[in-house]
Amino acid sequence: MTPSAVRSLLFIVAFLAAMALLPAFIRSEFWLTFLILALYTASLGQAWNVLGGFGGQYSFGHAMFFGVGAYAAAVLQVRFGINPWVTLGAAFVLGGATGAMVGALTFRYGLKGSYFALVTLAFAEVFRVLANTFEFTGAGVGMMIKLAPGAANFQFVAKTGFYFTILSIVAAGLMVAWWLKHSRFGAWLTAVRENEDAARALGVDVFRVKLGAITLSGAMMATGGVFYVQMFQYIDPPLAFGAGISVEALLVAIVGGMGSIFGPLIGAFTLALVNHTTTELIGRAPALSMALYGLLLIVMVTFLPNGLIGGLASLARRLGLRQRSGGDE
Amino acid sequence: MSDAVPPILEVRGLQKSFGGLRAVDDVTLAVPGGSLTALIGPNGAGKTTLFALVSGFITPDAGTVAFAGRQIAGLPAHLVCRAGMTRTFQIVQPFAGQTVLENIAVGAHLHRVRQADAQAHARAVAARVGLADQLDKRADSLPIAGRKRLELARALATDPRLLLLDEVMAGLNPSEIAEIIPIIRSIRDGGVTILLIEHVMQAVVNLAEHVWVLSYGRLIAEGSPAAITTDAQVIEAYLGHGAAARMQAMQVAQ
Numbered sequence: 238m239t240p241s242a243v244r245s246l247l248f249i250v251a252f253l254a255a256m257a258l259l260p261a262f263i264r265s266e267f268w269l270t271f272l273i274l275a276l277y278t279a280s281l282g283q284a285w286n287v288l289g290g291f292g293g294q295y296s297f298g299h300a301m302f303f304g305v306g307a308y309a310a311a312v313l314q315v316r317f318g319i320n321p322w323v324t325l326g327a328a329f330v331l332g333g334a335t336g337a338m339v340g341a342l343t344f345r346y347g348l349k350g351s352y353f354a355l356v357t358l359a360f361a362e363v364f365r366v367l368a369n370t371f372e373f374t375g376a377g378v379g380m381m382i383k384l385a386p387g388a389a390n391f392q393f394v395a396k397t398g399f400y401f402t403i404l405s406i407v408a409a410g411l412m413v414a415w416w417l418k419h420s421r422f423g424a425w426l427t428a429v430r431e432n433e434d435a436a437r438a439l440g441v442d443v444f445r446v447k448l449g450a451i452t453l454s455g456a457m458m459a460t461g462g463v464f465y466v467q468m469f470q471y472i473d474p475p476l477a478f479g480a481g482i483s484v485e486a487l488l489v490a491i492v493g494g495m496g497s498i499f500g501p502l503i504g505a506f507t508l509a510l511v512n513h514t515t516t517e518l519i520g521r522a523p524a525l526s527m528a529l530y531g532l533l534l535i536v537m538v539t540f541l542p543n544g545l546i547g548g549l550a551s552l553a554r555r556l557g558l559r560q561r562s563g564g565d566e
Numbered sequence: 567m568s569d570a571v572p573p574i575l576e577v578r579g580l581q582k583s584f585g586g587l588r589a590v591d592d593v594t595l596a597v598p599g600g601s602l603t604a605l606i607g608p609n610g611a612g613k614t615t616l617f618a619l620v621s622g623f624i625t626p627d628a629g630t631v632a633f634a635g636r637q638i639a640g641l642p643a644h645l646v647c648r649a650g651m652t653r654t655f656q657i658v659q660p661f662a663g664q665t666v667l668e669n670i671a672v673g674a675h676l677h678r679v680r681q682a683d684a685q686a687h688a689r690a691v692a693a694r695v696g697l698a699d700q701l702d703k704r705a706d707s708l709p710i711a712g713r714k715r716l717e718l719a720r721a722l723a724t725d726p727r728l729l730l731l732d733e734v735m736a737g738l739n740p741s742e743i744a745e746i747i748p749i750i751r752s753i754r755d756g757g758v759t760i761l762l763i764e765h766v767m768q769a770v771v772n773l774a775e776h777v778w779v780l781s782y783g784r785l786i787a788e789g790s791p792a793a794i795t796t797d798a799q800v801i802e803a804y805l806g807h808g809a810a811a812r813m814q815a816m817q818v819a820q
């Protein structure tokens with residue numbers, strides 16, 4: 238490992254250790270839920286980050302992987318009585334397979350940029366229509382998970398159970414991002430993002446690298462779907478495959494900083510705080526939060542294209558702090 | 567050219583048209599292993615297209631390409647690179663947001679899985695092309711001379727047997743050209759066969775053992791740099807019809 242890889246790994250471990258201790262200091266159920274939801278959003282953002290941030294392939298339809306995971310869990314559990322922890326593995330595989338399928342279809346034909354974004358959006362929509370149609374997915378009514386409290390059923394009596402579960406998922410996501418920063422596959426993926434022709438000239442199999450990224454990204458996103466189903470015990474087509482989830486995933490990655498290890502986490506916590514503040518000020522208004530997301534996206538893309546992490550880094554540079562070589566936190 | 571050394575690259579009857587334009591028209595040439603040779607010709611002659619054909623970026627309409635004895639026409643670019651032939655781009659194509667080290671490491675990763683190994687190799691390559699003190703700079707912050715060297719370094723980092731260099735000296739000032747010439751020679755001396763496209767005649771005369779001249783997609787002459795620069799057909803290709811006769815007349819008058 239390079240010194241930079243070791244440093245960044247130690248930072249991740251320290252962060253996770255601090256997060257693991259956090260519940261001991263939190264008395265309020267409200268703030269614990271706040272943390273759980275922020276971590277959950279971060280996990281979605283990290284999944285998107287693998288393909289969009291590191292790979293430069295901007296998906297607008299990541300809800301399709303989320304939904305595949307959510308429905309895989311719900312269907313296996315409700316229709317086949319399979320243990321929810323087992324469905325987590327099944328969802329991971331199915332999410333990855335969905336990613337591989339979409340990747341094979343789009344990247345084989347060289348779809349890029351807005352074309353890729355639109356096709357992913359269309360795929361998510363197709364999945365939504367399918368889930369709306371079939372009886373075994375509960376059609377338009379959706380699916381309810383039976384109440385069966387107990388850690389063995391992924392239904393924690395104490396909220397801390399959900400907290401540590403989602404923290405583990407976030408930890409896995411951080412490790413994936415760290416690996417991308419410090420592995421050959423990650424170097425190739427970033428090269429593909431920066432310049433496909435140059436990557437090809439240096440021996441990079443652009444198609445396979447993109448295919449690998451979307452498979453991994455889809456698998457990660459699907460685990461987020463499983464967590465959602467266990468936490469809220471309900472899923473329906475618009476929740477699973479609607480644009481809301483897709484936007485949330487890309488937004489937290491873009492706000493925090495695409496292609497960085499901690500970007501999705503920073504974006505998720507920022508967004509959670511913004512949401513919380515606006516709710517305090519003017520009450521709940523889902524339409525308003527979408528408008529706010531849009532505004533935030535415009536502001537970020539215009540003024541901080543490298544996200545909050547990039548903004549902080551350039552601020553630090555301007556304040557005369559020494560710039561570390563290959564800084565990657 | 568002498569048949570003593572077996573060719574590392576053998577192009578036969580290569581052809582490519584864009585619409586009605588024959589960009590590369592029935593080109594046949596053989597690059598001897600270990601040599602340093604050049605491909606010259608006026609703007610639009612088809613030189614870059616020939617590189618793109620040979621390196622797998624575009625597929626030929628007709629003809630064959632053999633690299634180290636193996637037929638590779640139609641092989642995709644990344645596999646051509648893996649086979650040991652790497653090209654650079656006339657219009658530099660850096661991984662703009664990445665550092666110089668990261669850029670070169672992408673090339674180094676081709677034969678090195680671990681990041682530490684790839685970076686170590688990238689540093690060594692950077693030192694060879696004079697980029698050792700620029701490693702932490704972003705590629706898009708480099709001036710043109712630096713970007714040209716980066717193009718060269720990245721390609722070199724893939725450990726090629728044959729390097730195709732497309733105008734790595736274009737846009738450089740005379741002192742920068744004087745700096746890069748020995749670098750290119752030292753790469754060849756290190757065992758890498760080099761075929762370069764170049765407009766800078768000083769470099770061609772200085773470096774190349776053998777020169778091919780392309781004009782309107784066709785090879786019109788080949789030979790030593792000295793022979794080429796006095797070839798009537800070549801002078802006409804560059805300076806227009808009747809130019810050779812006029813130059814001859816001027817020389818006689820002097």
Ligand SMILES: Nc1ncnc2c1ncn2[C@@H]1O[C@H](COP(=O)(O)OP(=O)(O)OP(=O)(O)O)[C@@H](O)[C@H]1O
Pocket residue numbers: 584587589607608609610611612613614615616656
């Ligand atoms: N992809 C393409 N589509 C259509 N025409 C092309 C394409 N690529 C090259 N050409 C044309 O083919 C001809 C040869 O171009 P090429 O770039 O190979 O020339 P060159 O010898 O490298 O010129 P220069 O010295 O200016 O770099 C030119 O007329 C060019 O306009």
Ligand SMILES: [Mg+2]
Pocket residue numbers: 613614615656
């Ligand atoms: Mg050219």
